[in-house]
Amino acid sequence: MNLIILNNKATVVKSFNNNILLVREKGKEKILFQKGIGFGKKLGDIIEKGTLVEKIFIIEDKENQRNFNEILTRVDTKLIGIVEEVIAEITDELGETLNENIHIGLVDHLFYAIKRLEENEEIQNPFIVEIQTLYNREFEMASKLADKIREELKVDIPEGEKGFIALHIHSARNNGKLSNTIKYSFLSNSIIEHVEDRLNIEIDRKSLDYARFLTHIRFAIERIITDAPIKNDLIYVIKKKYRLSYEIAEETKKIICRALEISNISEDEIAYLAMHIERFRSSIIK
Template identity: 30%
Template structure:
């Protein structure tokens, strides 16, 4: 295996005997070698094989300014996630997550925190991915001695959710997009308003809708643990409740699915926030 390009002191781009380009990591492997050099097998700690040229190019660019530890941490997290989720994860996750973790630790070291306003929704609607995110935080602490906040577990979970979208389900993604758009139009016509799209409440609501529609399409809607609580919310926000009734009718007509009271309750709460606060 010969070096094509030295990315940093510990990472190189190399070519195997079968002419496949690979990312090779090892202590000082880039310090004592140069393009054209043959890599000593004893110096190799990890080999990453990109599936396509585009991913390889993106990784090469990323690793020129990112310590190798972050790609190795990402590789461990993804390996663990694949075992837990038993789903295909888009290869670009290696790049996106490596870059995110590197920037997250830089912000942490500089005492800069960015609050994840979707922490609660991710914990509630994607518990498996969030659990993997918590595992990732423990692993990062062991490897780097840095204890990142819980919000980062949600950020990692969100990367995992996005990575489950592939070219094979583009029709589902298109259906999801159109369904979200239809529900937003139902709300606009019900209230006879244009919803402000540059507010935090709108951003939260849009994310909630995306999660809601994804659960709908995957037949993973929330159950109904507390009828009394739903009745209280419905009585407190009757206008929002009537709006949700229209959404329920839309879902029943287009997907032949009955929305649970818990799902309705969350929709009522989010609609109230985006209408009363987002357009104040």
């Protein structure tokens, strides 16, 4: 592990727990992560220049700074400390820099979620199966955070809520684009519901066939969004051999175009969708 050296002395603003400190260094607020660094620290204490830490998070955006300071006034210090420790672990595990919004959005989301859970309100997540399937790694990380919350705060986080946490993590890996993540999950679900209606079947959301089909749909959506066309030399064969599946793929095209506000999708992509619909249909209807 490569440790980071503080280039200047820093003043403690808040100690969240033994491992997480909020400090001010040369007018900038920074979150420091290092085992034991927060032990016994209080407002105004000095962290000396040359101190070694594992992680430094800086919230650069002015609005994010204001929002983070507002969160400090109403959210339990212990919860912030738990979340910041897990963010540090996630950045280590992924080897990625996460969007700074996660320091505000995830804490704020969990604050209200825990409040609702303590008031026995049920939390519904219509995208839970899609999230578990498409963002499995993020869901595993969300489960680790849920375990820490259960251990430290004695609050059980349900599966649906873990899904929302996973979306925050996925969003932070993708430059803060959470709304699009939800939008595309909803689109994937709409496509599958249409296929169910057309084939007059009900798909087992826990099955391997469903997971495989959902992944193919997601990749297709990603290609369309990023304008990364795919070549399909079997268009004629697919149209002739899999007439029903191609017809459903054409209908699916309209759903995608409407949702993404685009005018058209290439015939190559429609043929691939038809092929995946056919494979799925064959595996379900035997």
